[in-house]
Amino acid sequence: MGAFGDIGYGLFAIAIGIAVSLAVYKGLDLLVNLFSEKLQKKIRALGFLLPAALLLVVILLIPLVQTFYLSFTNKSGKEFIGIQNYVDLFSSPEFLGILLNNFLWIAFVPAITVAIGLLVATLGNNVGPRREKIFKSLIFMPMSISFVSAATIWSFIYVFVPPGRPEIGLLNSIVVALGGEPQPWLIIDTARFNSFLLMIIIIWLQAGFAMVLLSAAIKAVPEETIEAARIDGANTVQVFFQVIVPQIRATIMSVFITVLILVMKIFDIVLAMTGGQFNTSVLGFEFYKQFFLNFNTGAASAIVTILTILVAPLMWIQIRSARKQEALR
Amino acid sequence: MRSFFDSIRKFKLASTLGLIVLVGIWSIPTVGLLITAFRSKDSAAATGWWDALANPFGQDWTLDAFATVLERDGMLQSLISTIVVAVPSTVLPILIAANAAYAFTFIEFKGREWIFGIVVGLMVIPLQAALVPVLRGMVWLKKNLGISIIGDYPGAWIVHATFALPLAIYILRNYMMTLPVALIEAARVDGASYYQIFWRLVMPMSIPALASFAIFQFMWVWNDYLIAFIFVGDERTVMTYRLLRLLGQYGDGWQNVAAGSFLSLIVPLIVFFSLQRYFVRGLTAGAVK
Numbered sequence: 001m002g003a004f005g006d007i008g009y010g011l012f013a014i015a016i017g018i019a020v021s022l023a024v025y026k027g028l029d030l031l032v033n034l035f036s037e038k039l040q041k042k043i044r045a046l047g048f049l050l051p052a053a054l055l056l057v058v059i060l061l062i063p064l065v066q067t068f069y070l071s072f073t074n075k076s077g078k079e080f081i082g083i084q085n086y087v088d089l090f091s092s093p094e095f096l097g098i099l100l101n102n103f104l105w106i107a108f109v110p111a112i113t114v115a116i117g118l119l120v121a122t123l124g125n126n127v128g129p130r131r132e133k134i135f136k137s138l139i140f141m142p143m144s145i146s147f148v149s150a151a152t153i154w155s156f157i158y159v160f161v162p163p164g165r166p167e168i169g170l171l172n173s174i175v176v177a178l179g180g181e182p183q184p185w186l187i188i189d190t191a192r193f194n195s196f197l198l199m200i201i202i203i204w205l206q207a208g209f210a211m212v213l214l215s216a217a218i219k220a221v222p223e224e225t226i227e228a229a230r231i232d233g234a235n236t237v238q239v240f241f242q243v244i245v246p247q248i249r250a251t252i253m254s255v256f257i258t259v260l261i262l263v264m265k266i267f268d269i270v271l272a273m274t275g276g277q278f279n280t281s282v283l284g285f286e287f288y289k290q291f292f293l294n295f296n297t298g299a300a301s302a303i304v305t306i307l308t309i310l311v312a313p314l315m316w317i318q319i320r321s322a323r324k325q326e327a328l329r
Numbered sequence: 330m331r332s333f334f335d336s337i338r339k340f341k342l343a344s345t346l347g348l349i350v351l352v353g354i355w356s357i358p359t360v361g362l363l364i365t366a367f368r369s370k371d372s373a374a375a376t377g378w379w380d381a382l383a384n385p386f387g388q389d390w391t392l393d394a395f396a397t398v399l400e401r402d403g404m405l406q407s408l409i410s411t412i413v414v415a416v417p418s419t420v421l422p423i424l425i426a427a428n429a430a431y432a433f434t435f436i437e438f439k440g441r442e443w444i445f446g447i448v449v450g451l452m453v454i455p456l457q458a459a460l461v462p463v464l465r466g467m468v469w470l471k472k473n474l475g476i477s478i479i480g481d482y483p484g485a486w487i488v489h490a491t492f493a494l495p496l497a498i499y500i501l502r503n504y505m506m507t508l509p510v511a512l513i514e515a516a517r518v519d520g521a522s523y524y525q526i527f528w529r530l531v532m533p534m535s536i537p538a539l540a541s542f543a544i545f546q547f548m549w550v551w552n553d554y555l556i557a558f559i560f561v562g563d564e565r566t567v568m569t570y571r572l573l574r575l576l577g578q579y580g581d582g583w584q585n586v587a588a589g590s591f592l593s594l595i596v597p598l599i600v601f602f603s604l605q606r607y608f609v610r611g612l613t614a615g616a617v618k
Contacts, residue, residue, distance in 0.1 A: 006406055006413075007409055010409055010410075010482075013413060013482050014413060017417040017486060018420055018424075022424070025524075029523075029524040047523075048429060048432035049432045051425050051429075052426065059487060059488060059491035060491055063462035063463050064459050066461075067462055070461060116351075123348050126340045126345075131345060135348045135351075139351065140605075141355075141356075141598070142359070144548060144600070146552030146553075146569050146593065146594075148554050149569070151576065152362070152572060152575075152587070153358045155579070156362060157358055166375050167377065168376065168583065169377075170357070173379075204358070212609055236340075268554050272573055291461060304461070307455055307458070312453045312454070319453070
């Protein structure tokens with residue numbers, strides 16, 4: 001049985017992998033202990049840091065610099081061609097279309113995700129703890145689903161069956177029931193309609209994440225501030241937008257930026273749903289396509305360098321605000 | 330005086346109804362998939378899944394689709410591969426990061442804050458930015474030195490572990506900084522070595538943070554497609570990769586796609602519903618990834 005052979009190999013591999021790494025730390029400790037007391041003090045930290053440092057330098061830092069260099073090389077990555085890759089990219093209508101798609105994702109997905117998260121968090125606050133827990137679990141559940149699985153789930157909703165055969169896609173069935181014609185949804189790129197269909201999937205996946213963080217923030221709003229506003233005659237809507245929202249602004253921003261970063265790097269959904277066809281490609285997918293389908297190392301590196309330059313400042317803001325919050329704690 | 334939250338109790342019914350609608354919309358896609366996984370090829374092609382829901386007794390419920398994807402499409406092999414990729418890819422970064430975080434928290438050395446700053450900065454990098462050179466390096470190793478970590482599990486372990494390190498070190502250090510320093514100093518006075526203190530005191534006391542990160546990382550690796558596709562590849566195909574191929578053959582019947590998806594979902598769902606509290610905590614801490 002191939003499968004059971006795999007189990008044996010797998011268990012063996014897991015055991016060896018973990019044993020080796022434990023042995024490395026024990027070995028480093030013994031090695032450090034060989035030195036004189038004075039020297040030990042100086043190199044003590046190395047015994048604990050070395051494996052992490054080695055991995056980060058070899059697998060992350062050096063490759064990062066290499067990618068930057070490769071973005072100035074040709075298809076095979078062997079010949080230096082200056083900024084030609086960037087010139088080619090920015091003068092190609094296809095690539096500008098990709099940037100437009102990325103822009104649309106950025107413009108719609110984070111805001112809608114936060115809005116839905118806020119709605120569920122607010123409603124959940126009104127229904128009592130037991131119901132709230134059940135409802136929130138169900139909204140949050142997609143968060144544990146992979147992008148590829150989510151794509152299969154939603155393909156099944158968007159599926160188009162040629163007329164004449166029974167309709168099994170949910171969306172087309174609804175359209176037909178309302179008297180319309182079934183549509184090949186994922187092919188319709190008028191006004192980038194198909195990209196919006198893909199965005200719905202990410203909103204579906206991420207709303208639970210927004211809800212969990214925002215719900216915790218709403219519960220932490222001090223009740224005195226709300227009561228004070230009530231005494232001053234504010235109605236529920238006013239209380240929500242003028243008292244609660246300002247006090248959870250930091251959390252809203254943090255959720256917004258987190259989803260924004262995720263959306264900028266979006267890749268799997270596009271791969272699984274459309275393979276980047278019909279004008280749905282985005283930067284993350286284009287990198288994959290250039291490298292694995294076109295074997296164009298230079299262009300792939302240039303695309304991922306552009307992506308890194310776009311994402312890095314955002315993540316930096318995120319980390320800084322995370323540190324600020326810690327400082328307050 | 331009635332508080333705000335009391336006075337909106339009258340909204341309880343409206344809120345409940347609103348949530349039922351939302352939860353309904355949110356659950357429909359998954360429910361459709363789960364139902365389809367248990368249908369026969371003929372009925373899945375003949376009627377929508379909602380039809381089966383409306384008339385549950387007139388259906389030919391079957392486990393055929395599961396048998397097909399497990400055996401013919403190799404989902405069983407993929408399930409095993411995914412576990413073998415995911416377990417070390419979770420344990421290794423935790424072990425390595427805990428050691429590093431320990432040094433960053435409890436051992437004085439030159440340039441500590443500065444180096445930690447670089448580690449935090451590395452969280453900023455999208456992982457695709459390092460993939461091409463790492464892949465080329467591993468291919469070079471295989472061609473010239475015959476070391477084949479690519480196309481097998483170790484390649485994915487190393488890459489997953491490394492990309493998880495910055496975040497893991499950051500989270501674990503933050504946690505370790507809340508541990509009582511006096512206890513550790515007392516152990517030093519009693520003659521315990523740094524190595525012993527790490528294993529006997531710091532690791533056991535850090536279990537909540539280790540668990541949160543472990544669940545976050547496990548789900549991340551389990552659901553990953555890109556790294557598994559690049560570094561494990563065809564030989565030991567993981568479930569996301571296999572599922573993507575199944576999706577390409579939906580002409581074979583949606584029940585197969587659904588069953589494959591069900592199989593890849595089930596482990597994350599079990600983890601999610603049994604360890605939700607830890608997952609949420611890990612997610613909150615890992616929000617920068």
